[in-house]
Amino acid sequence: MPELMEKLIARLPLDFRVLYSQFLMRVIDLETLSIQADVVGFLGQFAGVLFMLSLLHSLVTYIGYLTFSVPAERLAWGWHMEHYLIATMMLVIGTFTVVSWDATFPDRRDVMILSPLPVAPRTILLAKISASAAVMGLAILTLNAASGLILPALLGAQPGPAWGFFQSFPAWWFTLIAASAFLYFSILTIQGFTALLLPRRIFLRLSAFLQLAAFGLFLGVYFVQPSLTDPVSMADPASQWILASSPSYWFFALFNRLNGSLPAQFAWIATRAWIGLGVAVLGAASSLLLCYLHTMKKTVEEPDLVPGAGGFHWTPSFGNSLQTAIALFSIRSLARSRQHRVAFAFYLAFVFGLAFSLLRGELATPAPAPVSMDFLISTFLMMFFAVAGLRTVFSLPISLTANWVLRTTQLRPSENYVAATRRSLLVLAVVPVWLMALGLSLRFRPIQHVAIHLAILALLGWLLVEICLIGFYKVPFTCSYLPGKANIQLIFWGFVIVMIAFVIPCAEFELSALGVPFKVVFMLCFLGAAVWALWILNGYRAESAVIYFEEIPDQVITTLGLTT
Amino acid sequence: MLELHNVSKRFSGIPAVDDVSFCARPGEVTGYLGPNGSGKSTTMKMITGLIEKSAGHIFFEGKPIEGNLIAYKRRMGYVPEEPYLYTHLSGTEYLTMVAQLRDLPAKQSSERIDGMLRLFSLHGDRHASISGYSKGMRQKVLLIAALMHNPQLILLDEPFSGLDVASSLVLRSLIQELARRGKVVLFSSHELDTVERICNRVVILHHGKLVADDSIERLRSLMELPTLEQIFSQLAVEQDTDSMARQIANLIHA
Numbered sequence: 001m002p003e004l005m006e007k008l009i010a011r012l013p014l015d016f017r018v019l020y021s022q023f024l025m026r027v028i029d030l031e032t033l034s035i036q037a038d039v040v041g042f043l044g045q046f047a048g049v050l051f052m053l054s055l056l057h058s059l060v061t062y063i064g065y066l067t068f069s070v071p072a073e074r075l076a077w078g079w080h081m082e083h084y085l086i087a088t089m090m091l092v093i094g095t096f097t098v099v100s101w102d103a104t105f106p107d108r109r110d111v112m113i114l115s116p117l118p119v120a121p122r123t124i125l126l127a128k129i130s131a132s133a134a135v136m137g138l139a140i141l142t143l144n145a146a147s148g149l150i151l152p153a154l155l156g157a158q159p160g161p162a163w164g165f166f167q168s169f170p171a172w173w174f175t176l177i178a179a180s181a182f183l184y185f186s187i188l189t190i191q192g193f194t195a196l197l198l199p200r201r202i203f204l205r206l207s208a209f210l211q212l213a214a215f216g217l218f219l220g221v222y223f224v225q226p227s228l229t230d231p232v233s234m235a236d237p238a239s240q241w242i243l244a245s246s247p248s249y250w251f252f253a254l255f256n257r258l259n260g261s262l263p264a265q266f267a268w269i270a271t272r273a274w275i276g277l278g279v280a281v282l283g284a285a286s287s288l289l290l291c292y293l294h295t296m297k298k299t300v301e302e303p304d305l306v307p308g309a310g311g312f313h314w315t316p317s318f319g320n321s322l323q324t325a326i327a328l329f330s331i332r333s334l335a336r337s338r339q340h341r342v343a344f345a346f347y348l349a350f351v352f353g354l355a356f357s358l359l360r361g362e363l364a365t366p367a368p369a370p371v372s373m374d375f376l377i378s379t380f381l382m383m384f385f386a387v388a389g390l391r392t393v394f395s396l397p398i399s400l401t402a403n404w405v406l407r408t409t410q411l412r413p414s415e416n417y418v419a420a421t422r423r424s425l426l427v428l429a430v431v432p433v434w435l436m437a438l439g440l441s442l443r444f445r446p447i448q449h450v451a452i453h454l455a456i457l458a459l460l461g462w463l464l465v466e467i468c469l470i471g472f473y474k475v476p477f478t479c480s481y482l483p484g485k486a487n488i489q490l491i492f493w494g495f496v497i498v499m500i501a502f503v504i505p506c507a508e509f510e511l512s513a514l515g516v517p518f519k520v521v522f523m524l525c526f527l528g529a530a531v532w533a534l535w536i537l538n539g540y541r542a543e544s545a546v547i548y549f550e551e552i553p554d555q556v557i558t559t560l561g562l563t564t
Numbered sequence: 565m566l567e568l569h570n571v572s573k574r575f576s577g578i579p580a581v582d583d584v585s586f587c588a589r590p591g592e593v594t595g596y597l598g599p600n601g602s603g604k605s606t607t608m609k610m611i612t613g614l615i616e617k618s619a620g621h622i623f624f625e626g627k628p629i630e631g632n633l634i635a636y637k638r639r640m641g642y643v644p645e646e647p648y649l650y651t652h653l654s655g656t657e658y659l660t661m662v663a664q665l666r667d668l669p670a671k672q673s674s675e676r677i678d679g680m681l682r683l684f685s686l687h688g689d690r691h692a693s694i695s696g697y698s699k700g701m702r703q704k705v706l707l708i709a710a711l712m713h714n715p716q717l718i719l720l721d722e723p724f725s726g727l728d729v730a731s732s733l734v735l736r737s738l739i740q741e742l743a744r745r746g747k748v749v750l751f752s753s754h755e756l757d758t759v760e761r762i763c764n765r766v767v768i769l770h771h772g773k774l775v776a777d778d779s780i781e782r783l784r785s786l787m788e789l790p791t792l793e794q795i796f797s798q799l800a801v802e803q804d805t806d807s808m809a810r811q812i813a814n815l816i817h818a
Contacts, residue, residue, distance in 0.1 A: 332653060409637065412634070
């Protein structure tokens, strides 16, 4: 079989094979995920996490199947799992399209390098699409490797389990592929037509916002949309607009239509899936075609120098000149570098989506709600991941070759640089999250409890900043990093552990303490003392530290083991 | 005065700069010449403190530069060989950041940046992203960043790279004017005509070793050659250039 594959691959044109392997390396923006030239490592981690999720989904599906024996309950459970798995698949593909934003369209570098070479535009196009499809296929396959067998087997339609499996198995996989293709092609359509209709410099600016907006939309829909997976709630007139506008419900209905288990009254929802898929495929095909015929030329013709925004240029102060320089550099790097922005959004979007889904009930009610576990957990999570995410993004360099200027102008002691980095973390992570929590807190009562929580949140944010600064003797966005540092599995399980082992007990303790003045004073004093102690420690250690611009690999201890 | 005494730099044991000694005096422009890979930029980086030397000593105004590196860096301006900049910033943002890192007073630095951007014809594009700047424009940003704090020691590594004719003429005069005002100027270039016009003395490096260190006039008379180009060819060019050109042409026709 491998020999056959090799023979088949060898029959493909050489230019296609070369371009495909190059584009495959660039489908996932490696800089974004801080893995340098380790595509196999990244894809392995990516596939590992998705496969674990698949096993987890299978387990939950199987337990649910055993738990619900009444046919109506089992049907509701089955529908709920089907919709959940389709929505999760769409979220994964949506995240993939965000991370691989612009990967399918040739950028200026591609055009400048490939245009003078005798390579046909269709070869470039096919190589780009094949590379994206390969990674997307891997995602679909691994996320559904286990659940894609278990779910059709357990929840197959009538008549009889065996026949049900043979009907529902292809229906399920077709639905997953169709839902993924719909999302991917929709994004391509939007990108392609925006690039075509707008002047390139405006498109480039807008593209960055579109990317973040798409990510926010995918997560917002995933976490916030209600579960309408039983015939009664689906028939509710108030739910009709959700069913009409949510693609995950369209494809959920499509699966049940193909499976023969969709009541006739909901057939219109499945029809929307077909229409949506058709529009997305046509849109993507025409935008790709037009792009390769027209936009590639436009890319070459674009002027090199784009005038900057005229008018008002405000330069706020963030302390002394060094603190201001580093804070402004951090803000500008985060705002203008696509890779860094996406990496930060990657951290924020999941946790903010989760936080808002926790607060959905409280925010929906007109009257203020009492301070709850959900409110405390969501604000803690937002603060934790904003600080941790920013600290991680600070470690990704923006331009290593330009760092010489920081080295030749390093005129102040190291502790001043650590203080400047602290200021940047506070300005960019703690203050925005705290202000967001302040906005959310308007929906909660009593005021005293809210005020205490906001004080605790501010101290917690500062404490997290001090923890992040331990050993961090770098200027944000300047230090090189070692290959293979981004460990997706570590991030995934880190999130689970933080959630279970830290945030929930802290929130429980705080909720129980809010009405007890002694406990409140204790919490505030404890956090204040911890912040103060770490602040002193970081300052003391920074005095003898050296600001570094390159990560040094850990010493590898090797022994020959010749002695006995 | 900038003095290098027996300075060497080895990368994995291979010498890039080997036992180099010379002086660059205030009021003079010292040309630092050598073929590609001869160790010029490595020397410059050692003088700036960007890389550590393997052996030898570097003194500025009689003191070793490592003694008080911060005070030394305050008095040094450096234009690197390649115009590497943070291209996501605009010209003004980059220069303001450098001024802040150098702790220059805000008002003074703002006036200097604005004035120099006008003189270097960059004022109209000062808010545009550096990513769109041409090589010459980037070079001008580097020059402004290197000079705006009025340094005593000016290190210029290929400063004419990418500049148009008018800007090159301005820079040529500027280097001489700065030297007349008592600055120490060490200037590395491949443009031998320019070096011959503006430098008081030249230091020539070949395979990391010093092969000449004298005034241009004296080198001319010692070697009995009329131009710096011929002196340089004799000291630092090994190949027969015409023969090499023929070989390349033959190879691509083969």
